[in-house]
Amino acid sequence: MQALVAFVLMIGISVGLTLASANAPAQAAHEHEDYDDMENEFEGDAEAIEYGRQRFARRCAYCHGGGGMGAKGPSLTKGKFKWSRKALTTDLVNIIMGGIPNTQMGAFGRTLDGDEVLKIIAYIRQETERVRVEAIRAAAEQAEAK
Ligand code: HEC
The missing domain is CATH 1.10.760.10 (Cytochrome c-like domain)
Structure with missing residues (x-):
């Protein structure tokens, strides 16, 4: 019984970690977008x-x-x-x-x-x-x- 609880916990934690890391890059990309400026194609022209x-x-x-x-x-x-x-x-x-x-x-x-x-x-x-x-x-x- 204890082994089963430990197993379920382990699965739960690894799924949680996977979800967290899958979310992280998307969030980072979005934050970057917020700071990104638009491009001015006429600069230097x-x-x-x-x-x-x-x-x-x-x-x-x-x-x-x-x-x-x-x-x-x-x-x-x-x-x-x-x-x-x-x-x-x-x-x-x-x-x-x-x-x-x-x-x-x-x-x-x-x-x-x-x-x-x-x-x-x-x-x-x-x-x-x-x-x-x-x-x-x-x-x-x-x-x-x-
Ligand atoms: C009638 C006067 C007037 C004209 C014409 C005018 N401006 Fe301004 N502009 C101002 C004043 C005064 C400010 C400052 C506003 C404040 O911060 O109190 C300002 C502020 C600005 C700012 C922001 C400056 C900063 O430090 O954030 C920009 C950018 C700007 N003007 C661009 C332009 C451009 C480009 C034009 C022409 C298309 C233009 N202005 C025409 C009076 C004018």
């Missing part, structure tokens, strides 16, 4: 970025400054965003399409389509990288001058 630059100059620079360096609206080229802790493209799309309530940041979802917004973001990413590299270069030159 010179033609798309040029289009984004022109759109930005017309629709955004008025508040965010030339090259997105900041004016009465915040700089968009620091690689850091108040409204997206991880600087995700998904968040930027939502911000630009939907606006930020109770601020001057309006919703552009009616006047820009998804591709146009992604091209503007590709432009912002390129400017961010340019500003970053320029800052490193300037720091290196300053260090050399000493």
Whole structure:
């Protein structure tokens, strides 16, 4: 009788473990998905970025400054965003399409389509990288001058 109880317990435990381990990868994959950003096919695409630059100059620079360096609206080229802790493209799309309530940041979802917004973001990413590299270069030159 005791042997039977032990046997049943053992089966129970191994089934439980199997179920737990079968669940684990699925959960991990799902968690990963939550943190995964959408892909922006226009990043690094010179033609798309040029289009984004022109759109930005017309629709955004008025508040965010030339090259997105900041004016009465915040700089968009620091690689850091108040409204997206991880600087995700998904968040930027939502911000630009939907606006930020109770601020001057309006919703552009009616006047820009998804591709146009992604091209503007590709432009912002390129400017961010340019500003970053320029800052490193300037720091290196300053260090050399000493
Ligand atoms: C009328 C002025 C105005 C225009 C035009 C405008 N913005 Fe903004 N935008 C703002 C202001 C002001 C904020 C900051 C809101 C806040 O956090 O209080 C902002 C915030 C943002 C943010 C979030 C910044 C962060 O740190 O999280 C993004 C991204 C952004 N704007 C992109 C754009 C893009 C792209 C365009 C053009 C399609 C655009 N904005 C046009 C005023 C403007």
